[in-house]
Amino acid sequence: MVSRAVLAHRLLTGVSRRHLGCLVEVLAVSWQAGVEGRRHAARGGIRKRAAGTGARHQLVFVDRLVATLIHLRHDLPHSVLGLLFGVDRSTITRAIGEIRPLLAERGCAVPDRPGLRALPDVFAYAQAEGVELRLDATEIQVRRPQANRGGRRAFVSGKKKQNTMKATVIADWQGRTLWTDALRPGRMHDATAARNEGIAICFQHFPDVEVLLDDGYLGLSRDHRGQANTPPRKPRPGALPGRVEQGERDRHGHSSDRITVEHALADHKRWKQPTRWTHRRDRLPDTYRAIVGLVSDQTRFTRYHAPTP
Known part of the structure; x- marks a missing residue:
């Protein structure tokens, strides 16, 4: 397993630490709701045990987001990402399949x-x-x-x-x-x-x-x-x-x-x-929209100049 600080570096993820923190804050709630919704659908009803109990994720949300960003930035194979994060290839595949649609649904950022x-x-x-x-x-x-x-x-x-x-x-x-x-x-x-x-x-x-x-x-x-x-x-x-x-x-x-x-x-x-x-071609639209949203987000961390009349 590679240090998480190294894996979250801008050279690997393509985003700054500040940008990564904003993504975690925005997407964590949506991801948690999506995971719980799939579990409820699989069980056929709402949770029957106390919150916080049950099996733990092998890959926490932040690591899932970082793995997805590295995959989008450098197109590393899932097996290589699994080796870097110390998990199985299927875990990386499932993580990318969960995070990529969330990134694609955010749209493009504009001031205010x-x-x-x-x-x-x-x-x-x-x-x-x-x-x-x-x-x-x-x-x-x-x-x-x-x-x-x-x-x-x-x-x-x-x-x-x-x-x-x-x-x-x-x-x-x-x-x-x-x-x-x-x-x-x-x-x-x-x-x-x-x-x-x-x-x-x-x-x-x-x-x-x-x-x-x-x-x-x-x-x-x-x-x-x-x-x-x-x-x-x-x-x-x-x-x-x-x-x-x-x-x-x-x-x-x-x-x-x-x-x-x-x-x-x-x-x-x-x-x-x-x-x-x-x-697969059917995954390209979500991937491209996710990348466009990430590139558009960078303007939030740079000074915006109003157009001259």
Whole structure:
């Protein structure tokens, strides 16, 4: 068994000691309620013995949380984590299966507000605070589905030429992640994935919110002019030199404003698991949302600067 102080170090977990303490404080109650609920369901009724009696957990809650963070950060095998914590591999597997959904349900952190979980919450926050949003999609390589199964081609990305799943992410002008969707098969177009999440309805209900997009969302820009903003089109061949230079400056300015969402995606890919997913595909959405929430939490421990008028 390795020292718990070493295992809880930021180099292994990806979070600071202060951040880890906040996670323990927030998630402990939910975890305890979930464990007791499963026990009640297995017994068919409420607890019949005094609180505090019965078998003890081989892995306490803090160790379960630390093991899950190490797994998300470095993608260590469960057997290796079991060796580090002095328990069996199945205990680590069960612990990660309990903690990962709790991390995914927390949403993204913003100052002085509860976690943002749904797309309408993000648009409501942006309209209330006057925040200009940035939206983009990223693809995560996944394992190829088995042969002779329906929908196998849905994961083949035309851009990456690989089997991928696509995540749509929204960030603000500081690069703080505000939201991510439930992930879609990689063959789906970026604009289609955003529409399936209900972005058109959000544009209708929040007319003051503007979103910066890249050239992959020209359809959204056409349908929602003044709200979905894509880069200006390039001047036609043979245009005057002054117009060409002005067009390049406009496109560069748009790219400079939108680059913060690319920085947010880079922060997610610093964690090992989103770089290449080698586990079951149905577990990737919870894993990615958990990582996005952890990255978003880091803004709570840094100074927030209000946007300049």
